[in-house]
Amino acid sequence: xxxxxxxxxxxxxxxxxIGRIAWKALMEEVYTTPKPxxxxxxxxxxxxxxxxxxxxxxxxxxxxxxTYMAEQGYSLLCTPQELFSAIRKTGMTAEKAMxxxxxxxxxHKGLIFTVGIFCAAAGRCLREKAKRLSLRDLIQTEREMVTxxxxxxxxxxxxxxxxxxxxxxxxxxxxxxIRGEAISGYATVVKYAIPTIRSGIKEQKEWNSIxxxxxxxxxxxxxxxxxxxxxxPGILLEVQKEAADFLKxxxxxxxGAVEKLYAMDQAYISRNISxxxxxxxxxxxxxxxxxxxxx
Numbered sequence: 001x002x003x004x005x006x007x008x009x010x011x012x013x014x015x016x017x018i019g020r021i022a023w024k025a026l027m028e029e030v031y032t033t034p035k036p037x038x039x040x041x042x043x044x045x046x047x048x049x050x051x052x053x054x055x056x057x058x059x060x061x062x063x064x065x066x067t068y069m070a071e072q073g074y075s076l077l078c079t080p081q082e083l084f085s086a087i088r089k090t091g092m093t094a095e096k097a098m099x100x101x102x103x104x105x106x107x108h109k110g111l112i113f114t115v116g117i118f119c120a121a122a123g124r125c126l127r128e129k130a131k132r133l134s135l136r137d138l139i140q141t142e143r144e145m146v147t148x149x150x151x152x153x154x155x156x157x158x159x160x161x162x163x164x165x166x167x168x169x170x171x172x173x174x175x176x177x178i179r180g181e182a183i184s185g186y187a188t189v190v191k192y193a194i195p196t197i198r199s200g201i202k203e204q205k206e207w208n209s210i211x212x213x214x215x216x217x218x219x220x221x222x223x224x225x226x227x228x229x230x231x232x233p234g235i236l237l238e239v240q241k242e243a244a245d246f247l248k249x250x251x252x253x254x255x256g257a258v259e260k261l262y263a264m265d266q267a268y269i270s271r272n273i274s275x276x277x278x279x280x281x282x283x284x285x286x287x288x289x290x291x292x293x294x295x
Contacts, residue, residue, distance in 0.1 A: 073123025
């Protein structure tokens with residue numbers, strides 16, 4: 001089947017919808033405001049090379065690749081591991097498109113990996129599960145795709161010559177980064193982020209506040225590789241404690257929360273702190289919530 005024929009088919013419509021939802025999740029993350037140290041409507045956070053327009057251009061450029069990864073998940077008759085290998089090749093092409101759209105800035109490399117996996121997993125689940133999705137099936141499919149391959153990759157990483165921030169952190173601190181998250185079935189997203197979003201929706205909280213609350217839940221729990229790549233475990237512990245303290249006082253739902261977050265943003269900018277890993281996990285949680293609402 002050619003690309004044009006696929007696009008006109010029911011399966012093509014499903015893939016296009018998954019790609020649209022992925023794009024929307026990326027936009028929802030960056031539009032969440034104010035996020036201390038992160039790019040949003042209010043500021044560029046602790047990032048001198050990007051702003052909200054950079055993220056918009058990146059998300060627009062990536063939409064077709066998320067759609068194609070969903071198409072691969074739906075149409076490729078192969079093992080889960082082979083599917084993962086196939087979409088990683090698509091992801092490499094997507095990275096080039098991202099860098100072209102952003103003039104060389106890494107806005108969404110982590111989400112190309114994570115959201116790409118779930119685009120493919122959603123495509124496969126919708127083919128095999130009578131066009132219904134469940135979180136359990138998505139996570140099971142994701143783990144079947146990545147666990148064997150990523151476990152081998154971690155064991156083979158040359159910590160004497162690390163090639164990425166995650167590999168540097170593995171060498172220096174023993175953290176597994178995004179590979180560890182994927183192997184775990186994105187445990188922090190499933191255990192903390194998604195329940196926080198669902199609880200906020202059930203309690204009819206304002207949507208931006210729900211997203212902020214979820215971000216801080218993640219910041220209080222996650223060994224954020226972006227924080228570690230700029231600082232050390234001591235600063236990471238400070239960020240986790242500050243997030244936990246913010247939540248104990250009601251978090252984003254408390255009176256005066258936004259003013260506290262603006263002040264925290266300025267402090268994080270001055271200290272060059274950016275919880276970019278948690279921002280990616282927030283986008284992932286939003287994507288999964290939207291997928292489950294749609295199917």
